[in-house]
Amino acid sequence: MAAxxxxxxxxxxxxxxxxxxxxxxxxxxxxxxxxxxxKGYYPALLVDPDVKCTGxxxxxxxxxxxxxxxxxxxxxxxxxxxxxx
Amino acid sequence: xxxxxxxxxxxxYERPESLADVATxxxxxxxxxxxHRIVAEVLDELGVRDRTIGVSPVGCAVLAYKxxxxxxxxxxHGRAPAMATGIKRVMPDHVVFTYQGDGDLxxxxxxxxxxxxxxGENITTIFVNNAIYGMxxxxxxxxxxxxxxxxxxxxxxSQTLTGFPVRMAELMAxxxxxxxxxxxxxxxxxxxxxxxxxxKTAFLAQLNGLGFSMVELLSTCPTNWKVSPAExxxxxxxxxxxxxxxxxxxxxxxxxxxxxxx
Numbered sequence: 001m002a003a004x005x006x007x008x009x010x011x012x013x014x015x016x017x018x019x020x021x022x023x024x025x026x027x028x029x030x031x032x033x034x035x036x037x038x039k040g041y042y043p044a045l046l047v048d049p050d051v052k053c054t055g056x057x058x059x060x061x062x063x064x065x066x067x068x069x070x071x072x073x074x075x076x077x078x079x080x081x082x083x084x085x
Numbered sequence: 086x087x088x089x090x091x092x093x094x095x096x097x098y099e100r101p102e103s104l105a106d107v108a109t110x111x112x113x114x115x116x117x118x119x120x121h122r123i124v125a126e127v128l129d130e131l132g133v134r135d136r137t138i139g140v141s142p143v144g145c146a147v148l149a150y151k152x153x154x155x156x157x158x159x160x161x162h163g164r165a166p167a168m169a170t171g172i173k174r175v176m177p178d179h180v181v182f183t184y185q186g187d188g189d190l191x192x193x194x195x196x197x198x199x200x201x202x203x204x205g206e207n208i209t210t211i212f213v214n215n216a217i218y219g220m221x222x223x224x225x226x227x228x229x230x231x232x233x234x235x236x237x238x239x240x241x242x243s244q245t246l247t248g249f250p251v252r253m254a255e256l257m258a259x260x261x262x263x264x265x266x267x268x269x270x271x272x273x274x275x276x277x278x279x280x281x282x283x284x285k286t287a288f289l290a291q292l293n294g295l296g297f298s299m300v301e302l303l304s305t306c307p308t309n310w311k312v313s314p315a316e317x318x319x320x321x322x323x324x325x326x327x328x329x330x331x332x333x334x335x336x337x338x339x340x341x342x343x344x345x346x347x
Binding site (some may be wrong): 005011012013015016017018019022023024042055058060061062063064065066068069070071072073074075 | 092096097113115118274293307343
């Protein structure tokens, strides 16, 4: 099973530059079209109805404004195995 | 996955501690933010944040001392290596780096950077080359490519009138006091990760007292190039990289073992 992840985007820091969307291998990041943030930019959004995000963090590496925090799911069984090593 | 297996979530990417949690003034898509972040990540990984002093330039990165969660100083235009020299000599146990753009380092400050290297000053320079003067409105810089349109070369840079773009990494590599000189680019994730490794080598060279180190980062200026951020990244790859080839230009013998230690 592929790793599952999600991202949190700090919309107020986002400048809508699209570099995260360009870097995303799953093409699940889009710029908002219905709202702007306080600075007047269309912020990036994770649009992931099929839960395709793998938590690869390429978007976060490409983001010039450090707006993206990336989370990845890990089965706790694996974590126990890691702890035992 | 069975329901018996609990799933936990771990953070795989977040803001490095060495980068202050503030909004930057940089334009959308400007790779200064990426350069700041990878420098901050390296300072975190080396565990030297509390004894690091950054010296900011004049140019777009003039406020860099506000963005790094380290001590900082602000130098006169082009004089960051001179100021860093003083700081490092007074406090040799501190990690001192300059963060300079091409208008600052390759034009008005070219004498300072060359002499800092000739003295073998034990400092690290992060050199952001975006082939233009950004803050002042997009004038031609020494690094502007032949044919590139700027506000002061509206028909494109002419080599008969203004000569050729200066290749700083190659120039600095010829200096005996340089320990590690490299050029990297920030135009995609792979190159960003490669750039981060070079920055780590540069700081390790300083921590081991090996002399002057500099990493040149090919960077974008979507605003003054008058293209979208995505087009700017493509232009770095198609036009800048062929003239400014990426790679290590000077690796002193003592630096080579540091590159393997990752």
